[in-house]
Amino acid sequence: MTTQRAKSGRVTIHDLAREAGVSVSTVSKALNDNGRMAAETRARIKRIATEIGFRPNALARGLLSSRSFTIGLLTNDTYGRFTLPVMAGISEALVDHGVSVFLCAIEDDPALGKVHVDAMLDKQVDGIIATGKRIDRSLPVDLAGLPVPVVYAFTAGAPESVTLMADDAQGAGLATAWLKKLGRRRLVHITGPEDFVSVRERAAAFSREAGEDASVLYGVWSERWGHEAIADLWSAEEGLPDGIFCGNDQIARGVIDALRERGVKVPDDVSVIGYDNWEILAEQTRPPLTTVDMNLKELGREAGLMVLALAEGRPTEPGLRKLPCKLVVRHSCGGAGRPE
Amino acid sequence: MTTQRAKSGRVTIHDLAREAGVSVSTVSKALNDNGRMAAETRARIKRIATEIGFRPNALARGLLSSRSFTIGLLTNDTYGRFTLPVMAGISEALVDHGVSVFLCAIEDDPALGKVHVDAMLDKQVDGIIATGKRIDRSLPVDLAGLPVPVVYAFTAGAPESVTLMADDAQGAGLATAWLKKLGRRRLVHITGPEDFVSVRERAAAFSREAGEDASVLYGVWSERWGHEAIADLWSAEEGLPDGIFCGNDQIARGVIDALRERGVKVPDDVSVIGYDNWEILAEQTRPPLTTVDMNLKELGREAGLMVLALAEGRPTEPGLRKLPCKLVVRHSCGGAGRPE
DNA sequence: AAGACATGAGAAAACGTTTTCTCATGTTGA
DNA sequence: TCAACATGAGAAAACGTTTTCTCATGTCTT
Incomplete structure (x- = not known):
């Protein structure tokens, strides 16, 4: 508890190892429930980890695992009322998996689109979701042949890709x-x-x-x-x-x-x-x-889970998926009760 | 051009070095305009870099420089009509600096807020912008004492922080x-x-x-x-x-x-x-x-530049800054011409 | 009692960069 | 002609993790 931290100001695995009197390898294995070790040691390391507030650096982790736990959301619709619920759904679905979302509004501008896509690829996103405001137009940037999976939501997708839309x-x-x-x-x-x-x-x-x-x-x-x-x-x-x-x-x-x-x-x-x-x-x-x-939020959720599945290499059938709509009954039609 | 790539599928600095027949150190220095070397060598390396499409891995770069070129945007307003223009302004201001923005909607939920903040810190964001829908309420998550700078926009900020609002x-x-x-x-x-x-x-x-x-x-x-x-x-x-x-x-x-x-x-x-x-x-x-x-977009732009300045350690005076509004003249008042 | 094996833990390499250090070669000055 | 110095480029360490080896010790078998 009294040992000094690394100069970066953040607690690293080395600080934790020193504190626990073990090697960094042991710490890593303890925290990830990997390798063999005494149950008591594992528990002690975990306890000390929470005590000193250790949180692994995602950059370092991503460098090795080639998974950044980051995806990009590319949108055309200057986050209008279509993209917004979609985004909410994506974020909600992915936060449980530790995935954060880069938001990139590209405004029908091909150059801006390229800048954003390049920036995201540099940051090693695990995948990209492209959204727009109509299913019969595509974004002004070519997403085919990217080194990461792409899912299209509410915008026209590349041939062999996964595309989601409302029915x-x-x-x-x-x-x-x-x-x-x-x-x-x-x-x-x-x-x-x-x-x-x-x-x-x-x-x-x-x-x-x-x-x-x-x-x-x-x-x-x-x-x-x-x-x-x-x-x-x-x-x-x-x-x-x-x-x-x-x-x-x-x-x-x-x-x-x-x-x-x-x-x-x-x-x-x-x-x-x-x-x-x-x-x-x-x-x-x-x-x-x-x-x-x-049900755009649900559509977003599906898109999020889909891109995650692709990023993890799980099998996913490509093609166009239409999600059902629902009727919201208020007072402009008369009648009462719920739709069938 | 015919040499094979690293197994990751992406072009690394090693591939580029091999291609150019120099060491990785030389490549790095060439591309960053650092160190000493023959102008001809530098130019050749740069040329080959664009030819084979080399783009440095931001994770690796960030690991060393402790700058991730990433910031987080925390919002309360389920991206309603206040946060949206603010976001657009932030993104527009920062994309030129190569900074990408994580969008986190926390919905007045302290637990969700903490999850998002932790996820962002793990990913080593360079700073955080907090936005809400009213200046006299704060987000349900404590952002004081974080290891990164925080700028508040359209939400109540911590005492010694930078806060932006409309006048x-x-x-x-x-x-x-x-x-x-x-x-x-x-x-x-x-x-x-x-x-x-x-x-x-x-x-x-x-x-x-x-x-x-x-x-x-x-x-x-x-x-x-x-x-x-x-x-x-x-x-x-x-x-x-x-x-x-x-x-x-x-x-x-x-x-x-x-x-x-x-x-x-x-x-x-x-x-x-x-x-x-x-x-x-x-x-x-x-x-x-x-x-x-x-002028919420302008407010967002200011917030973006501000958090960047703080992240780079440039001096910035804390306090509440009020940005001026403007009048948009249409037809509901009569009269003509522009406001004074 | 001795080889086979299980267990716990550490050493080292790897990921892709940047940066500091070192060094060989060439050039200048006296 | 020889020291001092400038130049160009590479070697190696560093960032913070994870993972694969390796190894010492202890416990079974027969």
């Missing part, structure tokens, strides 16, 4: 089925730009469930577009919908506001359902928004 | 002065809970600028409260305000919606100004919101 068809089906179950018959889908593959997937699932004559209105991802769509629909006077499935929560917010301004009651006259479950928005609409949740 | 009084003054400059005379401040020190600071600055009789309404940080406040004010029929300064953009959104529903024109009858410049919200209000921007 758009299933999510849209969930929403449409819910509207029908509540007795809504004249359904409309107000959504984002048609060039998003997710938009097309959801629209197809909507049409399948709602009937081919149910119309789909493509636009942009904004509140304003929700307003405009309602203005267009209600200018027709006839064939007005009684159930509206929106492509995201912002559109839904615009739709609900526009309906209120027209004196149309939500959910009495029309049920409205959103997508994303962006809570800060969904909870503040009047009435609070029933919406589809993509 | 609440200046920001509120900016907003109030803007309303007055536009000719508004009957001002109201609708804001959040009075137990926030930022709320009190801003309210004090508002009163100073607007006159002591200008009223301040304390509430919560939600759209709903904005609605309620307008309902209360307009139930009085007399002494109606013509300028409303809101404590955040969500309240402002609620205020604007409530005014529209009452047939009060914004900005013709009443000017409304928000706080935070949460773009996705501020741009979608009708009309788009004029609001105070706390």
